[in-house]
Amino acid sequence: MKIYRLLTEEDTSAFCHKVSLALSKGWELYGSPTYAFDAANGVMRCGQGVTKEVDTPYTPDMKLGQQ
Template structure:
């Protein structure tokens, strides 16, 4: 089964590390990153979709970050 996650965070090195950690665990980038200005907090926010093949049956209880 292909699983999907959308990683989000402030546009900083912590977000880059989050994406890099996912890649090191076998996730693959899916599409282009997204950016938006969070006016309420005065920061840029970014997101990146990632996918991974996993030998599991789908359940809404899956902890996708642990696969």
């Protein structure tokens, strides 16, 4: 089964590290990254979808970051 996550972070190196960590754990990029202004916090934010094949059935209480 394929699971999906959307990684988000302020536009700093922390975002690149978050995506790199997911890739190192077997996640694959899904689609193009996104970039938008977060008016509530006055910062730019980045987002990137990632997917991963897992051998367990999906449940809503899965901890996707631990897969």
